[in-house]
Amino acid sequence: MPVFDPSREARLLSKIKSISDGPLPENALESIYREIISASLSLQRPLTIAYLGPKASFTHEAAGKRFGSSANYLPCLNISDVFSVVEKGEADYGVVPVENSIEGAVTYTLDMLIDTDLKICSEIMLEISHNLLSNYSKEKIRVIYSHPIVFGQCRVWLETNMPGIELKEVPSTTFAAQMAKKEPYTAAIASLLAARVYGLKVIAKGIEDYSHNVTRFFVIGEQVPQPTKKDKTSIVFSVKDEVGALHHMLLPFKRYGINLTKIESRPSKKKAWDYYFFVDLEGHIQEKRIRDALETVDKRSKFFKVLGSYPVG
Numbered sequence: 001m002p003v004f005d006p007s008r009e010a011r012l013l014s015k016i017k018s019i020s021d022g023p024l025p026e027n028a029l030e031s032i033y034r035e036i037i038s039a040s041l042s043l044q045r046p047l048t049i050a051y052l053g054p055k056a057s058f059t060h061e062a063a064g065k066r067f068g069s070s071a072n073y074l075p076c077l078n079i080s081d082v083f084s085v086v087e088k089g090e091a092d093y094g095v096v097p098v099e100n101s102i103e104g105a106v107t108y109t110l111d112m113l114i115d116t117d118l119k120i121c122s123e124i125m126l127e128i129s130h131n132l133l134s135n136y137s138k139e140k141i142r143v144i145y146s147h148p149i150v151f152g153q154c155r156v157w158l159e160t161n162m163p164g165i166e167l168k169e170v171p172s173t174t175f176a177a178q179m180a181k182k183e184p185y186t187a188a189i190a191s192l193l194a195a196r197v198y199g200l201k202v203i204a205k206g207i208e209d210y211s212h213n214v215t216r217f218f219v220i221g222e223q224v225p226q227p228t229k230k231d232k233t234s235i236v237f238s239v240k241d242e243v244g245a246l247h248h249m250l251l252p253f254k255r256y257g258i259n260l261t262k263i264e265s266r267p268s269k270k271k272a273w274d275y276y277f278f279v280d281l282e283g284h285i286q287e288k289r290i291r292d293a294l295e296t297v298d299k300r301s302k303f304f305k306v307l308g309s310y311p312v313g
Helices: 006-019 026-044 058-067 079-087 107-115 148-153 155-161 173-182 192-198 245-255 288-300
Strands: 048-052 072-076 093-100 119-127 131-134 143-146 166-169 186-190 201-204 214-221 231-238 260-267 275-282 303-311
Touching (some): 026 058, 048 058, 058 093
Antiparallel strands (some): 131 201, 231 275
């Protein structure tokens, strides 16, 4: 058996939550047992986890949430590097962002999934919270650094609480934290992890305009986890150039009673107006009805690929 088994962990955490009568909340129990699992895995073989860096990025935070503090973490400059180091065996697994509830899909991750032999073996849901970090009081701050998307997601708070303060755009929230650490009278909008890593004080928490800002991450590796009875399967296909092609592709899911949770289209880049369709569905590839439906979709498609079956995040 592999050292890291998402399905086994999912069953364990589900059981722990079901038998708990409190007073600890479920998320606290999961955090505690995640560290127990992480330490236990390191006794068998320390895992190396590649992630989209730099250190203290949201992807780093998501990886830590999934693998705990006992794993070894390898930051990568871009998403393609994460796939590359896992394919070469330099890391056991990789963590990449795939979708944000406000900004939409991370298209480069979707493109990489088409060409790789790696599988999606787990998903992570991380609530994204933006925080004002600095070693100066709010009244002394003259410049705020952050990523342009983050400024957009905190616009109302900034206009209300920091009017007239200069906003400087940088490539990442981590870089913003680094600048706030070394430049006087500056601040950064970044994660709480960045505050801990770079020694900054939290001036204001949760300053985002929308509270339900969640990013979905994929854990990529070589294995397909076993079913847990609460699984998701991701596929990608392209349709033939004919009337009603997409409609015919989706009919098998209705016939077999399979719920689709997401469908996303991407240009194939091989021919004008030719598209790939990424679909998430409820169920595991080992279930007969899932296999039967996907066999039908495969026969009708121009291109078809199962990206992975994994426990619901």
